[in-house]
Amino acid sequence: MLGRRRCLPRLSGLALLAGALLVAPVSAAPKRVMSLNLCTDQLAMTLAGPDQLVSVSFLSREPSLSMLHEEAQAYPVNRGLAEEAFLEKPDLVVTGTYALHNTTALLKRLDFHVEEFSFAQTLETIPGEIRRMGVLLGQEEKAERIAGDFTDELEAIAARQCDRRPTMIAYDQNGIAPGGGTLGDSVMRAAGFANLAADLGVVGMAPFPLEEVIAARPDVISISRKQDAPTLGEHVPRHPAIAALPETRIGAFVPEGSLSCGAPGVMEAVRALAALRAEIAPCPQDATQ
Known part of the structure; x- marks a missing residue:
């Protein structure tokens, strides 16, 4: 029911490990990560370690679109072009499924490691997106903390709701x-x-x-x-x-x-x-x- 408290599912430690193995093979964390999409920018800037993220999309600096527009000033920007990634030579490229498809396809043909994220449609999908990016960047502990805090706050807000729904x-x-x-x-x-x-x-x-x-x-x-x-x-x-x-x-x-x-x-x-x-x-x- 809309007025009742909604509990968001928590993943067990085993489930997290299994999910991580499905996302990417066990390997060293990528040293050079490039994000070509506004939404992967937000996740990557939140989770990346020092000097790990080498480029974000130009939209990440737009205040009307990006909550992290100030943080984005510290990164070089790209326009989602395959040529930019080819010159940058990142270990990992993260982008969205709605990004430039010709860029994604070309980079994959050139054997770049490309990971695509779909646009999260609900609040419930966000913790999983955070955890997935954390696995890809080798920042699992940080991602788990942020995802857990996100879920905890949603549950706390839900617990304060009642039948008065304007x-x-x-x-x-x-x-x-x-x-x-x-x-x-x-x-x-x-x-x-x-x-x-x-x-x-x-x-x-x-x-x-x-x-x-x-x-x-x-x-x-x-x-x-x-x-x-x-x-x-x-x-x-x-x-x-x-x-x-x-x-x-x-x-x-x-x-x-x-x-x-x-x-x-x-x-x-x-x-x-x-x-x-x-x-x-x-x-x-x-x-x-």
């Missing part, structure tokens, strides 16, 4: 909203909100009619911050009819970049929304804190 929609450019099976949906639910889009049958990222937003009158509409280069699509979530909703909170309630990837930084979005939920629809224990 309605919310994350309304982005061109009226796109995250429905069921998305990272945004799992973040909203973990924070104690009911996702309007998912409750009305939306699956994945899909257009959501402006008229339905207005008719539903959600308690919260989360919109992105205005960009330096605005687009016409930004006008949809900022429509005057939405702004006129009398009892709806509208704003950019999550930190920039916190919902871009299934990485530890997404916890910043959960914390922000959990605090907002406690403010607008406090559970009994919130009143005593």
Whole structure:
């Protein structure tokens, strides 16, 4: 049930060892790692040892996309091109399944060690992604600590939830909203909100009619911050009819970049929304804190 505490599974030591053996053969940790994808950037920068990570994607320096944009300033950047990896000669290349497929295929044909990560769709998948990157980098102990802390905090937040679940929609450019099976949906639910889009049958990222937003009158509409280069699509979530909703909170309630990837930084979005939920629809224990 949505209002009940959800326990996230913990892997036993044997399961972790078995998973590690499946991910990569037992060998020395790679000394030169190159990340070609925004989301693998976030994991690699979190876990890599000193001087182990030699390059990250240029998107990792973009504040609107990357929670670690400041940390990324310390690394050379790439644009995901095979030529860049060929010149860098890394021991390991990590990238995403949605990255440039011609780059991935070419590097594999050239016998580079390439590991692909799929885009994590829910909070529950993130600890496994952290552990997998830890195995690849030879940073298993650090990864286990970070994954364990992530799970523990999610469980603690879930334990503070109750049946008071205000309605919310994350309304982005061109009226796109995250429905069921998305990272945004799992973040909203973990924070104690009911996702309007998912409750009305939306699956994945899909257009959501402006008229339905207005008719539903959600308690919260989360919109992105205005960009330096605005687009016409930004006008949809900022429509005057939405702004006129009398009892709806509208704003950019999550930190920039916190919902871009299934990485530890997404916890910043959960914390922000959990605090907002406690403010607008406090559970009994919130009143005593």
